[in-house]
Amino acid sequence: MARKPRDYSWPPAPDALPGTITDNHTHLESLGDVLRDGVELPSITQVIEQAASVGVTRMIQVGCDLDSARATVKMIAEHPALAGAIAIHPNEAPLHARTADVGPDELEPRYEARHGVPLDEALAEIEALARAHSKVRAIGETGLDLFRSGPRGFATQKESFRAHIALAKELGLALQIHDREAHQEVMDILLADGAPEKTVFHCFSGDKAMALKAAEQGWYLSFAGPLTFGSNSDLREALAVTPASHYMVETDAPYLTPHPYRGRPNAPYLIPVTVAGIAQVRGISLEQVCAEVSATTRAVYGDW
Ligand SMILES: [Zn+2]
Numbered sequence: 278m279a280r281k282p283r284d285y286s287w288p289p290a291p292d293a294l295p296g297t298i299t300d301n302h303t304h305l306e307s308l309g310d311v312l313r314d315g316v317e318l319p320s321i322t323q324v325i326e327q328a329a330s331v332g333v334t335r336m337i338q339v340g341c342d343l344d345s346a347r348a349t350v351k352m353i354a355e356h357p358a359l360a361g362a363i364a365i366h367p368n369e370a371p372l373h374a375r376t377a378d379v380g381p382d383e384l385e386p387r388y389e390a391r392h393g394v395p396l397d398e399a400l401a402e403i404e405a406l407a408r409a410h411s412k413v414r415a416i417g418e419t420g421l422d423l424f425r426s427g428p429r430g431f432a433t434q435k436e437s438f439r440a441h442i443a444l445a446k447e448l449g450l451a452l453q454i455h456d457r458e459a460h461q462e463v464m465d466i467l468l469a470d471g472a473p474e475k476t477v478f479h480c481f482s483g484d485k486a487m488a489l490k491a492a493e494q495g496w497y498l499s500f501a502g503p504l505t506f507g508s509n510s511d512l513r514e515a516l517a518v519t520p521a522s523h524y525m526v527e528t529d530a531p532y533l534t535p536h537p538y539r540g541r542p543n544a545p546y547l548i549p550v551t552v553a554g555i556a557q558v559r560g561i562s563l564e565q566v567c568a569e570v571s572a573t574t575r576a577v578y579g580d581w
Contacts, residue, residue, distance in 0.1 A: 285313040288538035291549040294332030296567030298552065299574040300545040301499045302362070302418070302453065302479045302527035303336050306348045311531040311542050319544075325358045328545035332567070334358060336545050337527075337578065339453065339479075341366035341418050343391040343399055346406055353412040360581045362415035362453050363406055365399050367422045370437035371430035373399045378427035381458075396433070400440050407448055414578040416445040417453025418479050421466075424457045435466065442470050451475035451577050453499075460487055472496065475577045480529050481515065488515035492523060497577060499525040502535035502543065505554040513558045521569050522576070526551055 309318045319327070328336065339362045340349030346363040353361040371377035373396035377386035394402075407413045419441035421434050445452040452473040456463045460483050467476065472494065481488070481498040491498055498519050504512050516524060526548060534543035535550040549563075556566050 283540065285541060286316055287544070288534070288541050288547060290327065290331055290546055291553075293330065294549050294552060294567055295562075295564045296571070297332050297334040298526065298548065298567045298570050299335040299337065300328070300333055300528050300530075300548050301337050301477070301525040301574065302339055302501070303530045303545050304340075304345070304532075305336070305338050305352065305359075305530070306340065306345050308531045308542065308544060316542065321352060321356060324544055324546075325356055328548075329358065331546050331549055333545045333548050335360070335574070335581070337362050337415065337453075339363075339418060341455075342369045343394060343402060346403060350406050350410045350413065353410065357581075359412070360578055361410065361413040362417045362451075363403055363413055364417050364419040364441055364453075365396070365403060365437060366418060367420050367434040367438065367455055368425045370396055371426065371433040374433045376429045376433045378429045380422075380424055380426040380430070382425050384425065396437065400437070400444075404444055404448075407444070407450065412581055413450070414581070415451040415453045415475075415477070416441050416448070417451075417477070418455040419452070420455040421459035421463050422455060422457040423459045423462070435462075438463075438466055439470055442467070442473065445473040446471070451477055453477050453479045455479060456482065464490065467494075467496075477525065477577060479527065480533065482512070483515055484511040485514040485518050488518050492518070492520055495523070497523050497525060497573065499527045500551065500555060501527050501529045502533040502539075502551055504551055504558070505536040506539070507536070516555065516558050522573055524555070524570070525573055525577075526555060526566075526570055
């Protein structure tokens with residue numbers, strides 16, 4: 278008997294939220310990267326309208342390489358729903374510095390034209406873009422990635438992370454952190470250098486103990502689709518102990534599609550699936566999740 282072919286189409290729209298909410302972290306310029314043949318690539322306007330139709334009225338658009346940071350400042354100028362976060366991603370920094378090595382993921386470094394720009398110049402451009410565009414509200418995603426890096430690249434990641442921390446503080450912007458298999462190292466650097474006042478762990482992947490440490494420091498935790506995966510009880514325990522004023526929600530679209538749509542493309546209109554997971558873990562209504570996340574988003578990024 279023939280097996281049913283896997284479905285790579287866009288998941289159906291969930292029921293609209295009973296309030297409005299912001300997607301704390303999405304990569305709208307990358308939606309086309311995950312689409313299989315024959316799956317339609319919507320325009321940015323269509324993505325934003327579809328999100329708004331289920332209550333996702335605002336998004337933080339994240340551009341974390343030179344090309345996408347440039348695209349981000351244009352996109353946020355054109356679309357009222359968007360504010361921006363820009364940075365040189367921890368897996369980009371070693372490519373600029375020519376120190377990229379093969380990490381536990383066993384992927385060879387892939388150099389693109391933009392990596393011809395030395396790291397210090399790339400960081401200078403991020404600073405200039407952030408200064409020039411008032412809708413850039415965060416520096417990120419920056420941080421550490423021990424999955425994608427060996428020791429040489431990791432040293433560059435640390436250097437780059439510290440430069441981003443300093444920049445966020447100097448500009449008075451929030452910091453969005455990428456932490457992959459580097460919890461202790463990320464926290465050590467934040468504590469040693471002094472974390473920006475608004476420090477947000479994007480796609481938080483720690484456990485309850487780490488969430489409690491973050492709460493002590495006043496750091497914010499943003500939960501993505503993996504919260505809804507059956508095996509991730511650690512994440513749900515972390516969310517359960519996070520203060521009501523310090524959690525957010527994100528898609529990290531087009532990646533990390535929530536259950537039951539894993540393997541299919543992700544976009545901000547799917548955030549209600551993760552919001553439902555949050556409501557269940559915290560034992561509160563969808564209305565309350567929307568209200569709490571909206572207040573937190575405003576506290577961290579301001580209005581736009
Ligand atoms: Zn991301």
